[in-house]
Amino acid sequence: xxxxxxxxxxxxxxxxxxxxxxxxxxxxxxxxxxxxxxxxxxxxxxxxxxxxxxxxxxxxxxxxxxxxxxxxxxxxxxxxxxxxxxxxxxxxxxxxxxxxxxxxxxxxxxxxxxxxxxxxxxxxxxxxxxxxxxxxxxxxxxxxxxxxxxxxxxxxxxxxxxxxxxxxxxxxxxxxxxxxxxxxxxxxxxxxxxxxxxxxxxxxxxxxxxxxxxxxxxxxxxxxxxxxxxxxxxxxxxxxxxxxxxxxxxxxxxxxxxxxxxxxxxxxxxxxxxxxxxxxxxxxxxxxxxxxxxxx
Numbered sequence: 274x275x276x277x278x279x280x281x282x283x284x285x286x287x288x289x290x291x292x293x294x295x296x297x298x299x300x301x302x303x304x305x306x307x308x309x310x311x312x313x314x315x316x317x318x319x320x321x322x323x324x325x326x327x328x329x330x331x332x333x334x335x336x337x338x339x340x341x342x343x344x345x346x347x348x349x350x351x352x353x354x355x356x357x358x359x360x361x362x363x364x365x366x367x368x369x370x371x372x373x374x375x376x377x378x379x380x381x382x383x384x385x386x387x388x389x390x391x392x393x394x395x396x397x398x399x400x401x402x403x404x405x406x407x408x409x410x411x412x413x414x415x416x417x418x419x420x421x422x423x424x425x426x427x428x429x430x431x432x433x434x435x436x437x438x439x440x441x442x443x444x445x446x447x448x449x450x451x452x453x454x455x456x457x458x459x460x461x462x463x464x465x466x467x468x469x470x471x472x473x474x475x476x477x478x479x480x481x482x483x484x485x486x487x488x489x490x491x492x493x494x495x496x497x498x499x500x501x502x503x504x505x506x507x508x509x510x511x512x513x514x515x516x517x518x519x520x521x522x523x524x525x526x527x528x529x530x531x532x533x534x535x536x537x538x539x540x541x542x543x544x545x546x547x548x549x550x551x552x553x554x555x556x557x558x559x560x561x562x563x564x565x566x567x568x569x
Contacts (some may be wrong), residue, residue, distance in 0.1 A: 274527065275326070275403075276406070276527065277404050278327060279330040279406060279410060280311065280314065281314065281410055282361060284309065284364060284373075285364045285551070285552055286305065286306075287510075289302055292370070305315050306402070313383075313500070314349075314552060315552050319513075321348040321537070323525075323559050326350070326399075329349050329500065331354055332356070333382050334361040336360065336361050343537060358381055359382040359385050360381040362409070363379050372510055383409055383410050383411070383519065385411070386410055391416055401421065404426070408433055409562060414440050418442065426458065428450060429443070434459070443459075447480065449472065449481045451481075452484045453465065456536060456562050465483060480526075482518075487503060503543075505544075506543055506545075510551065514547050516556075517542050520556070539564065541569075545565060
């Protein structure tokens with residue numbers, strides 16, 4: 274089995290602020306840092322740190338060499354990353370004194386995928402291989418359709434949720450990884466029980482992971498349902514919490530772990546990540562997560 278993630282790569286400009294800025298307000302920041310980010314590369318690095326042999330696909334500009342360096346540093350295979358004549362995607366992130374954030378996203382090279390490029394990459398994968406997707410690159414519907422034709426197992430983190438998700442054939446998704454906001458946007462419902470029931474009805478063969486912030490996470494499929502509370506910590510930056518959970522959850526599935534153990538491992542990894550600044554830099558390695566679990 275091979276694992277491919279066609280996903281975003283963003284330079285994250287992170288500003289430390291007292292509070293999330295209001296319309297018309299000017300506010301001095303406590304500091305600014307530049308981190309590597311993007312849901313795509315965050316999740317690939319989370320998978321790699323969790324011990325998975327992961328290929329990353331996507332596009333960067335000439336200013337994106339740092340992503341190739343990071344892939345080689347963290348063990349992500351980068352042969353499907355292309356450098357093009359476009360600015361690398363970037364974000365402007367505010368992180369307030371309570372570790373809450375808001376994010377402004379510029380797609381850049383992430384929005385430059387072509388059908389020819391997608392076909393070329395997918396030719397290297399076959400039935401039973403896993404494809405992980407988010408919604409920070411273009412042509413998401415085309416990727417899903419072609420991957421499904423090749424009988425890949427498709428895992429989708431539908432973030433950010435917008436009209437691009439609505440034109441995708443979500444019946445082709447095998448694993449949904451979403452938070453309560455995305456769950457509400459897909460189903461029109463707000464209570465976790467209702468969201469899961471609606472998702473199970475619409476996608477009866479899919480595995481569904483619903484993260485709920487301070488209320489932990491829920492898992493549901495046609496045979497079982499589980500809950501996982503958070504591990505309480507003092508959070509300093511929640512930017513990569515969901516991406517860390519996604520990477521570790523898929524890693525657990527790939528390793529054949531039981532769902533309750535996967536959820537516990539994923540929650541512990543996320544709890545470590547939120548105690549650190551940045552995205553890529555905050556994601557713990559599997560050895561650290563396992564040691565922390567053993568110490569509990």
